[in-house]
Each structure stands twice: as C-alpha cells, then as structure tokens.
Amino acid sequence: MNPAVPYIVTFLLAIVSSMLIDNVVLSRFYGICSFIGVGNKPKAAFSMGLAVTFVTIMAALVCWPIYTFVLQPLQIPFMDTLTYILVIASLVQIVGLFIKKYSPALYKAFGIYLPLITTNCAVLGVVQGNTDSGLSFGMSMANAIGTAIGFVIVIVIFSFIRIRLEEYKTPKAFRGIAIALITAALMSIAFLGFSGMVPSN
Template sequence: MQIFISFILAIISSMLIDNVVLSRFYGICPFLGVSKKVKSSLGMGIAVVFVILLATVICWPLYNYVLVPAGIAFLDTVVYILVIASLVQLVGLFIKKYSPSLYKSLGIYLPLITTNCAVLGVAQGNTDQGLSFLDSLANGLGTSIGFLLIIVTFSCIRTRLDSANTPKAFKGLPIALVTAAIMAIALMGLQGLFSGIKL
C-alpha cells in the first residue's frame, strides 16, 4: 500500500508540481514550436508519452545491469541518446506498419522527439538521481503526462490569443511566453500539496 501511495504521489508531483516544461524547463522547443494548433500539440504530446515511457523502461535496466557491471557507466549519455534515436525510428516504423492513419497524424513529430530534452532529461535524471526502477517509471509517466497536459492546455490558450488584441511587439511568441509565465505561477501554488500525508 505504501509503495502504491508513493508511486501515485511521485507521478502527481512530477506531473504538476515539478512540471517538466514550466519548472524544469525540459522540452521548451516543441512547447513553443508545436503549440500553435491543438491537434498538432496533441499529436506531439502523445508521441512524447510513448517515447519517454519506452526510453525509461529500456535505459534504466541498461544502465544498472549492463553499463555499471561492465564498468563503463561514464558512457551513459552516448548510450541513452543512441537508444532514444533508434527508439524514435522503431516507433515510427511500427506505427507506419500497423496504423497508417496514426502515422499520418504522429509521423511528422517523431523526428523532432530525438532532440526533445524531456526524453534525454528523464533518462539521464533517473540514473543521475539514483532512483529505483519503480520511481523511474513514476517519474517517466508523470513527466510525459505533464508534458502532454501542459502543451495541450497551452495550445488551447494560444489559439484564443491569436484573435486577442495584443500590442504589436508582443504578437506571436512574446505573449505566448507571458502566458507560460502565468501558468508557471499557477503551478507554483501547488507546492506543498501533500504536506498532510505522512508516509
């Protein structure tokens, strides 16, 4: 029971309180670049959830059961980025074969994920922070769902912003960044959410 509670808490805290985009600053590039339309941001978000989960499941055992016993733990970054790059390729091929319609909507975002810091950031953070496998999984799940949540919310706000009357200099990216700042302030208010729960 205690493990279950801490699993859920870890997911929620890495999803909301310590949100991947707004407080850890991973994945800002797609956050700003692919959030002009709700549909495309949804596609990007789902693709990121996919790849982060797979990367977590593969990288953690690879580090702890292959790299560390072999004494080459210092190669971690190189191995992770290769795993992620080939994962992205594989996921692309897999989706293309079994669901062409899904590929049509997700396909163009897949190559962008290789250079999304959220994926490498999660894989690297899991082993750098010395998390257990279950905590890594919670971190990956929470982080990726947090990314999906924030990018979709943000794109909804941005579509409204397009028709708003903003000062000319703030049109486009600057006002979007101000919006992101306000969202970050809102999430700051969630700190200490679980202070009542004793483990």
C-alpha cells in the same frame, strides 16, 4: 520510503509530483522548443504530446536496466549519455517503422512528429535525470509517466490559450512568441499552487 504506506500509493504520489509540482515544461524547463513551436493548433499539440509520451515511457523502460545491469557492473558509467541518446534515437526509428508498416491510424495520429522527438530535451532529460539522481526502477518509471502526462496537459492547455491570444490586439513587438512566453510565466506561477500537495519524505 515510509514502510507504513503501501508501495502503490508512493508510486502514484510520485507520478502526481512529477506531473504537477515539478512540471516538466514550467518548472524543469525541458521541452521548451516544442512547447513554443506547436502554436495554436490543439490537435497538433495533442499529437506531439502523444508522441512524447510513447517515446519517454519506452526509453525509460529500456535505459534504466541498461545502466544498472550493463554499464555499472562493467564499470563504464561514463558511457551513459552516449548510450542513452543512441537508444532513444533507435527507439524512435523502430517505433516509426512499426507504425508505418502496421498502423496507418497511429501514423496519422502522431507519426510525423516522431523524428522530431529525438532532439526533444524532455526525453533525454528525464532518462539522464533518473540515473543521475540514483532513483529505483519504480520511481524512475513514475517520473517518466508523470513527465509525459504533465507535458501533454501543459502543451494542450497552452495551445488553447494561444487561440484566445490571437484574438486580442497585442502590441506589435509582443505579438507571437513574446506574449506566449509571458503567458507561460503566468501559467508557471499558477502551477506553483500545487506545491504543497505531496509531502516530501
């Protein structure tokens, strides 16, 4: 950390870096299953993104303190994967419970996608990656926020692209998933254009 730069700037740059430069889907390959599965419905894509944002930020908020203040002092760091997956799964159920009971509007918005987030690679990948790389709490939260926003951006853009793709006559073998993957490859090359944005120090 550069002492001449205020912390808020480092924090924001870390968010931008994990949102655009090291994008969670196009560069780190975390949320591919739901990326392909959501298809050509922008509303469903946005709901899925909203659910992933909720769960990622809360999971990162809870898991880093558990690792640093419970698992490491007790010298049982090997329990991290087991702990994280149980915490993520419990968080999903608890959030779902609250939404079901107290907020029908939020349930309509993204409630049905919540149980699918437990097996989404993005959430566990971000949380495990934070502690594997030994990041501080601020950088972990920046990573989680950037990942979530990046996921929403990419999944919504991709669903709009797929609406256009269906209007064209692709060859029969490529129709559906194959042409979607090749389009994702082009998106990935486009996002490479962001790579010089944040100076890595």
